[in-house]
Each structure stands twice: as C-alpha cells, then as structure tokens.
Amino acid sequence: MSLNLDQALQTFIAEAYELLEEMETCLLQLENNPADLNAIGAIFRAAHTIKGSAGLFGLEPVVSFTHVVEDVLDRLRAGDIAISRTLIALLLECGDHIHYLVDVVAVRSQQPDAAATEREAGLRQRLQLYRQTSVSEAVSASPGVSAVRQEKDSSFDLWHISVRFGTEVLRNGMDPLAFLRYLNSIGQIVRITTLADSLPELSQMDAESCYLGFEIDYQSDASKAAIADAFEFVRDDCQLHILPPHSKTEHYIELIKNLPEQATLLGELLVASGALTQKELEDGLQQQVDAELKPATPLGEILIEQRSVEPELVQAALEKQNQIQEHKSKESRFVRVQADKLDELISLVGELVIAGAGANLLAKASQDETLYEATSTVTVLVEQIRDGALRLRMVPIGDTFNRFQRVVRDVSHELEKQIELQISGADTELDKTVVEKISDPLMHLLRNAMDHGIESPAARQAAGKSATGVLKLNAYHDSGSIVIEIADDGAGLNTERILQKARERGLVAATAQPSEQEIYNLIFEPGFSTASAITSLSGRGVGMDVVKRNITALRGSVDLSSAPGQGTKVRIRLPLTLAIIDGFLVGVGDASYVVPLDMVQECIELAGDSKVAAEPRHYINLRGEVLPLVFLHQHFNTGGGQRRRQNVVVVKNADQKAGLVVDELQGEFQTVIKPLGKLFSNLRSISGSTILGNGNVALILDVPSLIQQLAQQQVQPRLASQTPALRN
C-alpha cells in the first residue's frame, strides 16, 4: 500500500499548494470586490478539497484545522456572516497556516512545533468568533425553523449513512476503512453495522474484491456536501445514501427499498438505532406497497419533493456536479508530468541535436546529394522537436507575479503605505527553472521598491502625487530574452546620496565623477544601502548585490533607471532557456567559438584599409557609428596563424554594440549548452561549452560580459587615475 500512497501523497501535496495559491488569489480578489460570490465559492472549494484529501491520508492536523476554516467559509458562502477586511486577513493567515501544516505533516511527516500549535490556537480562537456569532444569529433570526423541525415525524438527530462499496474499490487503491476513519475526523460514528451480505464463501470469493457495506449513524455538524465528499474518491464506485438528521420516515423507508439487502434486516437496523419505531417501519413498508399500485410519478418529481425538505441536498448535488465537470475539464486539458522526466527528455533532445549535427557534417563531406537532403530534413525535424520540448518547460510568469499581490498587500500594511500592484505581460513564458530562480530576486526588488521607492501617503500628497503608490510588474520578450520590469512611481534614486555613501565606503575615489548610470549601478555593490533607517524589510545592505549575483548566474543582466520624483525602474534581462541556444559558429585560429545567434546583428568583412586602420585603434567606422572591436585572436591568445582575411561579427546586447573580429564564419549551429566545471567559474567572456558534430569542443562566448569588459577598457583610461578602487 505504501508505494501507491506515496505517489498519491505527492499528488496531494502538489494539489494542496495549488489550491492554497488559488485560495490566496481569490481572497485578494475578494478584498477588492467583496461581492464576488465566485471567489467565495472558489475559496470554499479549495479548503474543502484540501480537507477531503488530507483526510484520506490521515493527516489529522491538516484536517482538523481546515475543518474549522471550512466551517467559517461555509457560513460566509451562505451569507450568514459578512466579508470584512479583518476576516480576509484572518483567512489569509489561516491559508498560510494550512500551507505550513501541509509542509510539516505531509512533506516532512513531522508534527507541528510548539510555536505553530500556539499560532493555531490563536487562529482557532479568532475563527471561533465567526462561528459563534453566526450560530446565535441564525438561531435568533429564525425561531420558526427550529419550531418546524420539532414538528417533524422523527426526532432522530443523527445522520444516517448507507454505503455499499463496489468490488473494484480495493483494487483501485482505496481502503473503505480509511473513509470511516475520515468520517470520525469530521464527526463521530455513533453506531455502525458492517454488512457482508454479498460476501461469498471463502473458496468462492476473490480476495481482492471488496464486498463490504456499512450502515452508519453519524453525529456531525458538517454539511451534507461535506459528508458526501468524504466518499468523493469512490463516488463512482459505491452506492451511497445519506439521510440528514430529522429526515421523514418515508425517506428511511425509501432507503430500505433502494438497498440490496433484505428490507427486514435494514428495517431492524434502523429501528435498533432509533431512527424509526417498529410501527413507523411497518406503516411505511405498507405505504410503499400501496404507492406502487398507483400510477407512477416521474422520478424527478419524487426527488424534488423529497429534496425540498432539505434544500442543502439539491445545492450539494448541483455543486458536486459542477465540481466534477470542472475537474474533468481540467483533467483533460492538463497532464501532470514529473519535472525530471521532462529534464530527461530535454537532455535527450540535446544529444539528438548534437548527433544530428554530426550526421549533417558527414553528409556534407560525403557530397552525396540525396543523403545531404535527407539529413537536412532530419535537421529541420530535430529543430522542431527541440523547440517543442523546450516549450514544454515554458510556463507563464503570471503565477509568480500573482504571488506578489499578497506580498505587496502585507508589506504595504506593515509600512502603512498605500500601494497598488499592476501586473502586465503575465502571459509571457519562460523556462520553468528560470521562473523558480527569479522569484527570490524579484521579491527582493519589490520589497526594496516598496520600502525605499514609494513614499508615505503624506509625503506623496505633499509632492502632488496621489496617495496610492503604484508598483508595476511587466514582462515581455525581446530578441531571444525575456525582460522583466519593476517600476515604481516613488521618489526615485538620489544620486547625490548614493555617491556620498559610495565615497564613504571607499567604493569610489573622492575625486571621481562617475556617470549617472555608473552611480545607479553602485547600489548593486556588496554592502551598499542608502536607507537612513533600517527597517525589517530592507536597509541592511544585503540584497541588491545578491539580486545581481542571482541574475548573473542565470546568464541575465540587470540595470536600473530613475528619475528624481518620478520613480525608479529596474529592468532584468534573462535568457529564455538555459539548455539549448541557436548559435553562430565562428573560427578563430584553430579554435571554434559559438556566439548566441540572437545577439548577432550582421557580419562584415574586415579587409584592406579598414583592417590596417582598425588594428591599433580597436574600433571601426560602421556606417558612421563607432564600433568597438574585440580581436578574439588576441583576447583568447588562440594558437594557429592569423588569416589574411578577417571578419567582424557585429553583436548587440541591451543597446550596446560591439564587433568581434574572427577568422572564419562557419554558420548557424544549434548549441546544447554544457556548463563549465567549477574550476572555470571565474572565467569571464565564456559562458559554457558545447560539442560540435565532429566531436570538437567549442566555447560559447558570453557576449554581455565581453561588451562590458570592452566598455570598461574604454572607461578605464579615463577613470583609472581617479578610481583605483572601483570594483567590477
């Protein structure tokens, strides 16, 4: 059983996290639009599903706490209690706590620690407030209802549940006993009779089929839907009848009729449990016989007539149907695949690309037209497979963005600022690994913007801006990379203060006059913070350098622009994927290098006069523009003689252009990036390696860092004498 359960548990955990996220999003929606009934419904369903599945795995702490939350949500949904800011705040905390419980109990299979227990007690107390008021309200508001209830035929106040499990239940990995245990966790089984009438003789039975059924008298204040949901996982595979407390005698009789066992047996059970008296039973059975003689009433009418007694029945049924439909449509649209399987596929595709390139090279060398044509077709297909496989890993960044809504809400409360988060470009897709790794740096930047960027409402109004600050998160694709922008409309960066601070810390020499851009970049230096007061959020001077380091590790770059009084904008540029790129193969001496194709603008020949002129100057005139050059031959100290004819590959990264001087242009090449070992982690200008079709290794050029070095070399002569301490 353990193996099966383990897999199911993983699914539960993943699902629970998703549901909690959804719950959070809906709660935040609700905060903006308290009348949103859909959101309330979605929150309820999320809590409800988590509780239901957690029960199946026996995650007691999760069940018992979620049950209380669900109860409050149920009342909220029914309109018994009104939505308020405090309630939303409370529910958000509850969501966090459930998240914690799932983390501890399901993922690490530990028990919650003391602090968590204390927190839970506090939450329960606050939740209790909502439960109690609603009860007293309900009672005082509707004295008539309780009076009516007492007039009903039976004063039996227990639920009656009849369940007959289908034969396949055990084989499907369910244990009927687990459902009983779960029932005991949301209520109490007062009386239970295990039925095995369908159980054949020992020699005839199939040990792996289920023959059991239960008649249960059940005490619980859970709703009918909640009880029915206990059996959600076997819904299609069992006969389930649930009679609410105070059901009419006829309903019990009806139940008896509907069940496979003999009427007398069940009748006796019900009499024994107190649901019916012997007289009622006899009368009822007689009535049924009479009724059968009359013309048949359409089934639907009977149902409606019966259900009308307990309106929650109809509601529960409808909701159930909706849920199942929703579930089904979701299921058919998505397939859950383990991430490592996907990774395996991608790495295989990578090998395929390399092998394909090898075959292509051989075909070219063999000069066999048809063979070459065939390999070309294969290459095209491989390219498509590669793109498709990579797209599988692509996820929209929206999920990550939406998570920040909560952060912004919490932080703005804490700082007593009014901040609105505007999200655009949420559909922009990028590699899953990149998304995961970018989340933390983004969070940091957001917090920074809220803490330092956006001013207090008073200060904003004094500056003639609206009291509510706006924080914008935007994402878009741009030449093979994704750009994420975080913009605030706050006070902007104070260049003077940054410069002053940098001088104090010895980051810039006292006499240096760095450009505005250079000053902005100073805040990414380790140990730099301009906040005059250290808050709990930021200002300790850790962070911005870490942000930069994280982004650089993803082969990305970050830059910053600011206008005093208008705000600050941080722009992060990241590669779309980390695994495979389209490369442009160039030859320098004996060696080959790959330039990411997205960055290549054009190729020109460097010959004759311009070559003679270019060599000492390190730049050429490109249609009136100054194009700085990197002579890769010298830069990498490559062996092999220099060719007479050389070419310039013009590359562009983030508005900066440069020319790479190479010997040979070898054309486009699909490149599977193999990371360099730790030994080479300090190597600049190289971002990875790849294997060519002929088995040779080619190094992948890190164009942004090359351009950066170039820019520094040109700045250096100017700054060198002034700022020996300016770090790279």
Add this chain to the structure above:
Amino acid sequence: MTIRSSMFNEVPLLHIEGEMTIYTAALLQQQLQLYIGQYSELELNLSQVSDIDSAGLQLLMAAKRQVTNQGAVLRLTGHSPAVLEVFDLCNMAAFFGDPLIIPDVSHG
C-alpha cells in the same frame, strides 16, 4: 506476511505475522482454505499483525462465516492493536465473538 502453523492439542494454530491487506489477501485466502473444512477447530493468533485493511477484514469474516456454517469453531486470539482498531471502527467484535484484550493506553 508469513504464516506459522503449529498444532496445539490437535487444534491447528496459525500465527499470522505482518500485514493482512489487499497485498497479502490472496495468499492468506489460500492458506486459510487449506485448514478450513479439515478441522473442527481452528485458532488464528493475530498478535503479530502489523496492519489490516478491508481486504483482511472481509477474509476473516468469510472464514468465520464458513467455519460456523460447517459447525466448526474459529477462534481469533491475541488481537494486535491494528486489529483491535479495525474491529472497533467497524463494530465487528460481536460478529467474531472472541474475547478482546483492550490495551491500557488507547480506549475507544
């Protein structure tokens, strides 16, 4: 799951060890059938049962019923905590009619 069998006063005594679940149900059924019908008395010692689920429970029920129909006796003894919990959950104690020893710690 392993079953150790021994004879005690000409009554076969089966020690069931390990789990009585869907995974071992077929094997258990086979083993029980070997003994049922052959002897007028049979004792199952359940003290080493680590886990029992619906499949295990219904096997015991089927065995009990068949033995009783044949006028023989099936005794369950030494119920392990796992067995007790399930008997209690399903209210099966009366069906089997064996004396149960309820451990001190968990009551109900």
